[in-house]
Structures are given as C-alpha cells and as structure tokens.
Amino acid sequence: MTKLGGTPTMTTRIFGSGIRRREDPRLMTGQADYTDDIRLRGMVHAAILRSPHAHAKINSIDTSAARNAPGVLAVYTGADTDGVLNPIPCAWLPPDSDIKAVDHPAMAVDTVRYVGDAVAVVVAESRYQAEDALELINVDYSALPSVVNPQAAMASGAPQLHEDAPNNQAFHWVVAGGDADAAFAAAAGDPQNHVVVSENIVQQRLIPNAMEPRSAVASWQSAMGELTLWSTSQNPHIVRFLCSLVTGIGEHKIRVIAVDVGGGFGSKVAMYADEMLATFCTMQLGRPVKWTATRSEGYMSTIHGRDHVQQVEMAATKDGKITGLRATVYAGMGAYLSTAGPGVPTILHGLMYSGPYEIPNVKGDIFGVFTNTTPVDAYRGAGRPEATFLLERMIELLAAELDIDPVEMRRRNLIQPFEDGHDVSTGLTYDSGNYQGTLDLALQHVDYPALRKEQTELRSQGQYMGIAVSTYCEICGLGPSQVAGAVGFGGGLWESAIVRFYATGKVNVFVGTSPHGQGEETTFAQIVSDELGVPVEDIEIIHGDTDITPMGWGTYGSRTTVVGGAAVVLSARKIKEKGKALAAHLLEAAEEDIEYEDGKFFVRGSPDQNKTIQDIALMANVAWNMPEGMEPGLEATTFYDPPNFSYPFGAHVAVVSVDADNGHIVLQRYVAVDDCGPQINPVIVEGQVHGGVVQGAGQALWEGVVYDDNGQLLTGSMLDYALPKAHLLPNIEVLSTVTPSPHNPLGVKGIGETGSIASTVTIYNAVIDALKPLGITKLEMPLSSQRVWQAIQQAKGA
Amino acid sequence: MLLVHFLREELGLTGTKIGCDTSQCGACVVSMNGSTVKSCTCLAVQADGAEIATIEGLANGSELHPMQEAFWDNHGLQCGYCTAGMIMTAVEMLERNPHPSSDEVRAGLEGNLCRCTGYQNIVKSILAAAEKMDGHAHNDETGGHAHHDH
Ligand code: FES
Ligand code: FES
Numbered sequence: 041m042t043k044l045g046g047t048p049t050m051t052t053r054i055f056g057s058g059i060r061r062r063e064d065p066r067l068m069t070g071q072a073d074y075t076d077d078i079r080l081r082g083m084v085h086a087a088i089l090r091s092p093h094a095h096a097k098i099n100s101i102d103t104s105a106a107r108n109a110p111g112v113l114a115v116y117t118g119a120d121t122d123g124v125l126n127p128i129p130c131a132w133l134p135p136d137s138d139i140k141a142v143d144h145p146a147m148a149v150d151t152v153r154y155v156g157d158a159v160a161v162v163v164a165e166s167r168y169q170a171e172d173a174l175e176l177i178n179v180d181y182s183a184l185p186s187v188v189n190p191q192a193a194m195a196s197g198a199p200q201l202h203e204d205a206p207n208n209q210a211f212h213w214v215v216a217g218g219d220a221d222a223a224f225a226a227a228a229g230d231p232q233n234h235v236v237v238s239e240n241i242v243q244q245r246l247i248p249n250a251m252e253p254r255s256a257v258a259s260w261q262s263a264m265g266e267l268t269l270w271s272t273s274q275n276p277h278i279v280r281f282l283c284s285l286v287t288g289i290g291e292h293k294i295r296v297i298a299v300d301v302g303g304g305f306g307s308k309v310a311m312y313a314d315e316m317l318a319t320f321c322t323m324q325l326g327r328p329v330k331w332t333a334t335r336s337e338g339y340m341s342t343i344h345g346r347d348h349v350q351q352v353e354m355a356a357t358k359d360g361k362i363t364g365l366r367a368t369v370y371a372g373m374g375a376y377l378s379t380a381g382p383g384v385p386t387i388l389h390g391l392m393y394s395g396p397y398e399i400p401n402v403k404g405d406i407f408g409v410f411t412n413t414t415p416v417d418a419y420r421g422a423g424r425p426e427a428t429f430l431l432e433r434m435i436e437l438l439a440a441e442l443d444i445d446p447v448e449m450r451r452r453n454l455i456q457p458f459e460d461g462h463d464v465s466t467g468l469t470y471d472s473g474n475y476q477g478t479l480d481l482a483l484q485h486v487d488y489p490a491l492r493k494e495q496t497e498l499r500s501q502g503q504y505m506g507i508a509v510s511t512y513c514e515i516c517g518l519g520p521s522q523v524a525g526a527v528g529f530g531g532g533l534w535e536s537a538i539v540r541f542y543a544t545g546k547v548n549v550f551v552g553t554s555p556h557g558q559g560e561e562t563t564f565a566q567i568v569s570d571e572l573g574v575p576v577e578d579i580e581i582i583h584g585d586t587d588i589t590p591m592g593w594g595t596y597g598s599r600t601t602v603v604g605g606a607a608v609v610l611s612a613r614k615i616k617e618k619g620k621a622l623a624a625h626l627l628e629a630a631e632e633d634i635e636y637e638d639g640k641f642f643v644r645g646s647p648d649q650n651k652t653i654q655d656i657a658l659m660a661n662v663a664w665n666m667p668e669g670m671e672p673g674l675e676a677t678t679f680y681d682p683p684n685f686s687y688p689f690g691a692h693v694a695v696v697s698v699d700a701d702n703g704h705i706v707l708q709r710y711v712a713v714d715d716c717g718p719q720i721n722p723v724i725v726e727g728q729v730h731g732g733v734v735q736g737a738g739q740a741l742w743e744g745v746v747y748d749d750n751g752q753l754l755t756g757s758m759l760d761y762a763l764p765k766a767h768l769l770p771n772i773e774v775l776s777t778v779t780p781s782p783h784n785p786l787g788v789k790g791i792g793e794t795g796s797i798a799s800t801v802t803i804y805n806a807v808i809d810a811l812k813p814l815g816i817t818k819l820e821m822p823l824s825s826q827r828v829w830q831a832i833q834q835a836k837g838a
Numbered sequence: 839m840l841l842v843h844f845l846r847e848e849l850g851l852t853g854t855k856i857g858c859d860t861s862q863c864g865a866c867v868v869s870m871n872g873s874t875v876k877s878c879t880c881l882a883v884q885a886d887g888a889e890i891a892t893i894e895g896l897a898n899g900s901e902l903h904p905m906q907e908a909f910w911d912n913h914g915l916q917c918g919y920c921t922a923g924m925i926m927t928a929v930e931m932l933e934r935n936p937h938p939s940s941d942e943v944r945a946g947l948e949g950n951l952c953r954c955t956g957y958q959n960i961v962k963s964i965l966a967a968a969e970k971m972d973g974h975a976h977n978d979e980t981g982g983h984a985h986h987d988h
Contacts, residue, residue, distance in 0.1 A: 058913075060910050060911060060913075061910070061913065063918075064909070064910045064915060064918070065902075065910070065919075067910055067915055067918025067921055068893075068902070068906045068910060068915060068921055069853065069893065069894065069896070069897055069902070070851070070852065070853015070854070070892065070893040070894045070922055071853070071894075071908065072918060073852075074852075074855070074919065076852075076856070077846075077852035079847075079850070165841075168839075194949065250864065250917070250919075250953060251855075251857045251865060251919040251920050251952050251953050251954070252855070252857070252917065252919040253856070253857070300918070301917065302855075302918065302919030303917040303919060303953050303954050304919045305953070334858075334859040335857065335858035335859050335863070336859050336860070343871065367854040540969045555919070556917055557916035557917030557954050558916070559916070594941055664899070703931065723913045724913065726913075727913045727916060727954075727955060727959055730955055730956035730957075730958045730959065731916065731953070731954045731955055731956045732956075733956060734956030734957070735953070735956075757858075757859065757862075758858045758860050758862035758863060758951075759860045759862065760936065763951055763953070764956070765947070765948060765957075765958075766943075766945075766947040766948070766950075766952075766957035766960070766961065767941070767944040767945045767947070767948060767953070769944070769956065769957060769958075770928065771940075771958055771961075772956060795956075826953065
C-alpha cells in the first residue's frame with residue numbers, strides 16, 4: 041500500500057515541505073477525467089471546417105452533400121450563427137490606445153481572415169462521420185491578398201484586414217517615464233561620454249502546445265434552459281461569464297467544468313469560437329455535443345504567442361550607467377483580437393521596460409497589428425519574456441560596445457536591495473527585491489571566473505563555448521482589480537476561497553482559481569494544514585466547477601498561489617478566530633486567554649485544558665453548545681483583492697557549446713536562481729522552473745511558427761514544429777533565495793513563468809557569446825543548426 | 839478504427855490519451871504483446887487477438903506499480919496528460935534495460951513529448967524506479983520483506 045510520501049515528522053513544518061502531490065494518483069492511473077474523456081448519453085460529435093485561405097471572400101457554401109452523408113445530423117454555417125451568437129469578445133482593451141475592437145464572429149460570414157477561421161460545423165453520430173462529411177462541403181472562395189508580418193502589415197499598400205482598422209493598426213499604446221527623447225539627445229550631444237546601441241529584434245511566433253488539445257462538451261437542457269459546458273479552460277468562471285455574453289444564456293444557468301486540464305501555458309485562457317459552436321449545436325439539436333481539436337487543427341485555431349518585431353535603442357554613459365531606453369514594437373495580434381491579446385504587449389510588456397535596473401528614461405511605442413494569422417494571446421510569460429529579451433540583449437550589446445564584462449555591466453545598473461516598495465520609471469512600484477543576491481548566488485554556483493577561464497582556453501583550441509548571465513524581474517500575481525480596471529481589463533483580478541470543516545474534522549476548500557498541472561491541490565492543502573494543524577490527508581481542494589466553487593478569475597499570470605493562496609490562508613485564519621471564540625466558551629475561559637498551536641486551542645499556561653480543531657469542528661457542526669450569538673458551522677469565505685502585483689526575480693546562467701562544423705548547439709549547463717518568496721512546496725517550485733526554462737529554451741533553439749507569404753501555415757503539425765525533447769536537454773540546476781513580498785499574506789510571489797521569462801535570452805546570449813570570435817553578433821531564432829552553420833560559413837568567408 | 843479510438847470510445851479506457859495526429863507525442867503509448875506501440879498508429883483490427891495493457895491495468899488494485907510510485911515520489915508529472923504514455927514507455931524501457939544511464943533514459947524518451955516538466959523529473963523518476971525495482975528483486979531473493987508481514 042502506498043502512503044503519503046515525505047509526510048513531515050512532527051518537527052517539520054508542512055509549509056515548505058516537498059510532499060508528494062495529492063492530485064497525482066488519479067492522473068497516474070488513468071482515472072482523471074479530461075474533457076475529451078467525458079462521454080454522455082446521446083452525445084454526438086462536432087467537426088469544424090476551417091478556411092484553407094489566409095484571406096478570402098466567401099461567395100457561397102454548399103452543404104447539401106454533407107447534410108445527406110451517413111450519420112450527419114446537421115451542418116451549420118455563419119449564416120446560421122450570425123445574429124444568434126454574439127461576436128467573440130476581446131476582454132482587454134488598453135486605454136488611450138485607439139483600440140479597434142473589431143467584430144469577431146464565431147463563424148465567418150462573408151470573409152475569412154486566417155487559415156483556420158471557422159467556416160462550417162458538422163454534427164454527426166460519430167467523430168469519423170463528422171470529419172468525413174467536412175470533405176463534402178463545397179465553399180466557393182475568392183482569394184484576397186494577405187499579410188503575415190506585423191511590421192509589413194502597417195506599411196502603406198499592405199492588404200487590409202478590417203475596414204475599421206486603417207493600416208491594420210489594432211492599437212497604439214505608449215509607455216513613457218522620465219524623458220527618453222531628452223536622454224538620447226543628451227547622449228548624441230555628448231558622444232565623448234555616452235554610447236548608444238540599437239538593434240532590431242524579432243521575437244518569433246510560437247505555438248503553446250499544451251499536450252492536451254482543446255476540447256469542449258456542451259450539454260443543453262432545454263426544459264431548464266441550462267447549459268453544462270466541459271471546457272479545457274484555465275478559467276472556467278471567465279468562460280461562464282463570456283459564454284453568457286455570446287449566447288445570451290443567463291450566467292446563473294451556465295455551469296462550466298474544467299477540473300482536469302492537460303496544461304495550458306496561456307493557450308486555454310482565451311474564449312474561443314469553437315466552444316461556442318459546440319454550445320450552439322447542442323442548443324439546436326438538444327443532444328450533448330463534443331468537439332475536440334486534432335493537434336493540427338489546434339495549430340491553426342488555438343492562440344499563438346510572442347510575434348514581436350522590436351526596434352530598440354539603449355543609451356548609457358561610458359562608465360556603463362544606462363540613461364535611456366527607446367523601443368518601437370510591432371506586435372502581431374493575428375486576424376482578430378483574442379481575449380487578453382492586447383494586454384500582453386502593452387501592460388505585461390511595456391511596463392516592464394525597467395526590468396531589475398534603474399533606467400530613468402523609458403519610452404515604448406507599441407503597435408498592435410492585425411495580420412492574416414491565428415490570433416495571438418498570452419503564452420507562458422506573456423509579454424515579460426519579450427521585455428526581458430529586449431533588455432538583456434541590449435545590455436549585452438552595451439557591454440560589448442564598452443568592453444565591460446556583461447556581469448559587471450548588469451551590476452552597475454541593478455536596483456539596490458529593497459524590502460518594501462521601489463518605484464521605477466514606468467510607473468510601477470515593485471514589492472521587494474534583492475537582485476544582487478540572486479546574481480551573487482548564481483555566479484558563485486557556476487564559479488564564473490573559472491567558466492570564463494575555461495572559455496578562453498577552449499577558444500585558444502578553436503572551440504566555441506558561450507556563457508551568458510541574465511538578471512530579470514517580472515510582474516505577476518495579477519493583480520489589484522482597481523488597476524485591472526484602469527488598464528482596460530474587462531474583469532476583476534481578485535480571488536475567493538471557502539474553507540469548510542465537517543463534523544468529522546475533514547475539510548473541503550473550494551477555490552475560484554483553476555490549476556491544471558501546477559499542483560495547488562497540494563500547495564493549498566499545505567497552506568490550510570499549516571495554518572490549522574489538520575493533516576493534509578484530511579483536506580480536499582475543490583476547483584474547476586463553476587456550480588460548486590466560488591467566483592475566481594482563473595489560473596494564469598502566476599497568480600494562483602499568490603492571489604488564490606492568499607484567499608485560502610485568510611479563510612483559514614478566520615476559522616482560527618472562530619475556533620478561538622468557541623474554544624473559550626467550551627473551556628470556560630476568556631477568549632484573550634486562549635492560545636493556539638498545532639491544531640489545538642488551549643488556556644494559556646495550561647496546555648492540558650484544550651480543544652483540538654477537530655473538537656471545535658464537531659461542536660460547531662452539531663451546535664449543541666455554542667456561545668450566545670455565534671452561528672453554527674465552521675466555514676469561512678474570503679474575497680481577496682491584492683493591493684499590488686508581485687515581482688519575482690532572479691539570475692540565470694547558460695553555458696553552451698557550438699560545433700563550428702555543423703552549427704550544432706549543445707546546452708551544456710543551465711542554472712536558474714529564482715526568488716519567488718517563501719516556497720510552500722519546493723519540489724513543485726522546482727518543477728515549475730524546469731518546465732519554464734525548457735519552454736524558453738524551445739524558443740531560443742527549436743521552436744518557431746512559419747507562414748509563407750500567402751499566409752499558409754507551414755509549421756502546421758508536430759512534424760514541422762520542433763518541440764524540446766528529453767535527449768536535447770541537460771539537467772537544469774535550480775537554486776533560490778527568499779525575499780518575501782511585503783504585501784502578500786504568505787509572502788509568496790509566483791513561480792509559474794520565471795523560467796520561460798529568463799531562459800530564451802540567456803541561451804540566445806550564450807550562443808552569440810560562443811560565436812564572438814567569429815564576429816557574429818546576431819542570429820535569427822530559433823537557432824537551428826542550419827542557420828548557425830550558415831552564419832559561421834559566412835563569417836569565416838568574410 | 840484506430841486502436842486508440844477503440845480503447846477510448848468502445849472500451850471506455852480513457853486513460854490512454856491522444857496528443858497529436860502525426861505519431862509524434864507518445865501520449866497514446868500502450869503495451870501490445872509486451873512491447874510498446876503508439877496506439878494512434880495502429881488499427882484496432884491489427885490488435886485482434888493481441889494482449890493489450892493500458893495504464894488502467896498497471897496498478898494492482900490500490901497498490902501502485904513501482905513506476906507509478908517513482909513518478910509520484912519524484913514529481914514526474916504536472917498536468918498528467920503525457921503521463922500514461924510516459925509510464926507505459928518507461929516500464930518497457932526498464933524491461934529491456936534494467937540499469938539505464940540518464941542519457942539512455944533521455945534517448946529512450948525520444949518518442950514521448952511532455953510540455954510541463956522539462957523531462958527532468960521524468961528522467962529522475964525512471965532512474966529511481968530502476969533502482970527501486972532492482973532493490974526489490976534483491977529483497978525478494980533475500981526474503982527482505984518477511985519481517986513486514988506478521
Ligand atoms: S497520439 Fe499517438 S503519438 Fe500522439
Ligand atoms: S505533465 Fe503535462 S505534458 Fe507532461
């Protein structure tokens with residue numbers, strides 16, 4: 041028989057202990073229910089016909105043959121859904137940005153705008169029949185010119201996607217702090233004492249690739265007017281809210297279920313047309329409808345990430361103090377604005393232009409651009425990897441220009457340690473930081489001087505070893521609702537949690553957040569156990585079902601433990617307060633004299649006179665002997681709205697070797713030193729770092745979406761899109777420091793995205809460092825062997 | 839009909855997952871007559887008469903298979919979607935090579951994708967299972983378990 045591994049002994053605190061995850065048994069035995077595993081009585085299957093054109097007029101659609109195909113129950117097109125389903129909304133509209141929230145119909149009516157745009161949906165008795173019938177639908181298109189590159193899309197004469205968005209400009213948002221123009225003018229006016237470096241950086245488009253494809257099961261109960269929607273979502277309550285806007289069903293009549301979800305990385309935040317089509321179909325047919333994307337279908341229809349063209353300049357004094365940063369960014373939005381899409385290159389990106397550094401003068405012009413491509417939205421890190429890349433790349437260029445060691449260059453500009461609040465030029469107030477601390481630890485761990493020495497030796501033997509060190513700081517724990525409103529997010533960002541004790545002393549915790557691999561069924565139980573002395577085995581965390589759980593805004597932006605965990609601990613503390621009052625009554629003592637320790641309430645000075653939390657739970661539930669005026673039950677609810685964001689930080693080191701004969705890169709070592717505040721479960725924290733670092737490595741080395749000039753998705757399947765594989769990777773060395781967030785009840789900061797925020801540029805810089813002897817200063821990502829080999833050949837020829 | 843669809847749709851054995859449509863991801867790995875196959879590459883009729891083992895059959899009642907234990911002990915899974923395929927692959931890997939090196943384990947996962955873990959703890963889990971299963975055999979030989987049951 042198995043028992044809970046790593047269960048701490050009496051002396052070990054459960055908070056901070058790397059216990060085994062409580063969700064694992066069902067996930068490891070095939071007993072979990074992911075959306076595509078749901079099978080309902082009478083369930084039928086939907087398949088969606090998608091546009092093969094990047095841009096085209098629809099002249100006509102002939103569905104007659106498909107309708108008569110075996111097993112087919114119905115075929116619907118945009119003509120059927122138009123006016124019945126409202127457009128799919130964009131929920132993040134940054135203010136003062138002249139944003140064009142163009143209509144995004146659930147199915148194209150007369151125009152398709154990207155390869156993958158939904159054109160028709162077939163419902164059949166089986167999935168095979170539905171897919172076969174798709175081929176019988178005849179769509180007559182007139183192809184239109186298309187554009188896929190965000191910078192090209194804004195050039196005059198570029199094909200236009202939306203009448204209401206001239207030059208394909210979706211928005212123009214500006215971040216400004218200090219006076220960047222003056223700083224650059226000063227640098228230009230005094231070249232003796234200043235340098236300016238500039239660079240064009242392309243953050244290629246990525247496909248998130250959660251291993252579970254998106255899926256929906258929609259079941260309409262017409263008699264009650266109720267919809268149940270199983271959905272692969274990171275935020276079922278937002279789906280309920282937006283589903284109600286799209287379908288007109290009252291929010292109170294919609295139940296969204298997303299308990300076991302196979303990864304998201306941001307790609308399951310957005311509200312998608314497909315789920316609404318499944319809903320439309322069940323409402324038409326009165327039978328439950330399942331739709332599950334194939335992987336290739338997901339590549340077209342699930343959001344992509346990144347896609348920035350950045351023109352950046354950085355100014356500094358000759359002794360290496362950064363004086364200004366200016367950037368113009370063309371951020372591809374795809375054909376329509378996805379749910380949170382516009383917030384990513386603006387709020388989550390531009391506001392981080394100071395990073396962990398004192399950069400007094402900052403200006404960013406961010407253009408969101410429509411292109412004939414799959415919509416772009418949050419992908420692990422969402423805006424911050426792009427900001428970190430930009431900063432770390434420019435600092436590396438400055439260091440090279442000034443011939444200062446890149447580590448020293450960073451040191452000269454890092455913000456000094458602070459414990460409670462530091463204002464930066466972009467207008468943010470960071471919570472706490474000790475950037476030097478993580479940097480020192482990283483350098484010490486790798487023995488930086490020794491590494492550089494090894495590099496020098498290898499170089500003298502004609503071998504290419506590269507080293508890079510990054511320091512970063514990011515914004516997460518989203519966030520204060522008032523700020524959310526001020527920056528155009530169409531919702532709140534608070535969280536709620538109910539802690540409920542039963543008479544037997546067992547506990548359910550109902551949370552609004554919706555973890556899907558991050559392990560909060562364990563960390564939240566640890567929080568409650570630590571706070572109330574109940575063994576974790578007696579605590580069950582319930583999430584992901586909107587009919588059962590209280591409102592929450594979901595799991596993204598590294599906010600689940602930070603914001604959701606705060607709601608949990610505050611509820612637990614309320615339980616403790618009530619427990620104290622009840623214990624005082626039962627022990628016939630004054631409440632002030634009651635102390636609490638390790639699950640026991642006792643009279644000060646007489647620990648034998650005590651009531652356990654289980655005694656209290658029993659009495660509160662049976663309520664035979666309650667103090668005057670006290671309500672029965674032992675349950676507490678908290679709605680927690682954080683006063684600030686949280687700002688994890690760290691220092692990462694990458695060591696690579698490049699084989700000049702074939703351009704092959706080997707990631708030799710990767711060291712991540714991160715500070716996310718106190719760690720509730722360090723094993724889970726480490727796992728998050730591993731996964732994040734490897735996803736970031738994917739962007740640097742292997743991954744990238746390719747569209748041809750006609751908007752055809754050339755990386756249309758897993759055959760053509762290279763994902764990180766086990767044999768390509770070293771063990772990631774994970775270290776940490778602990779700087780608590782002053783404003784969070786647990787001090788925690790969030791760890792879900794730090795890896796992917798820092799690793800792409802760290803690995804990129806290491807490769808460029810390796811190739812320095814050849815004079816190579818820039819390469820296009822991903823750094824494929826072929827690309828690197830060509831650059832080496834060119835450099836050697838020159 | 840593909841074997842994976844037969845398992846999932848006809849038999850209701852949904853522990854085996856589908857992660858791709860190009861035989862890349864390994865989420866669908868099952869054991870057929872003792873060796874692993876990607877059940878999305880194989881027709882159900884091809885499995886006629888074969889013995890198929892899926893993740894549902896790995897644990898012995900509530901007693902987990904040592905490989906499952908090792909994944910649990912070493913945080914070898916996050917979202918769990920790749921896990922059935924990983925574990926089925928890993929079990930066969932150790933049958934062929936009971937003492938793999940870390941590099942051999944990584945190479946053996948060539949056909950399995952995981953987007954959550956960065957593979958590190960999967961590799962660690964498999965190495966730990968190798969050690970444990972080996973130790974187990976020793977214990978059995980020396981009767982090292984006897985003192986537990988009285
Ligand atoms: S589903 Fe079989 S390999 Fe991906
Ligand atoms: S644990 Fe999520 S894909 Fe492997």
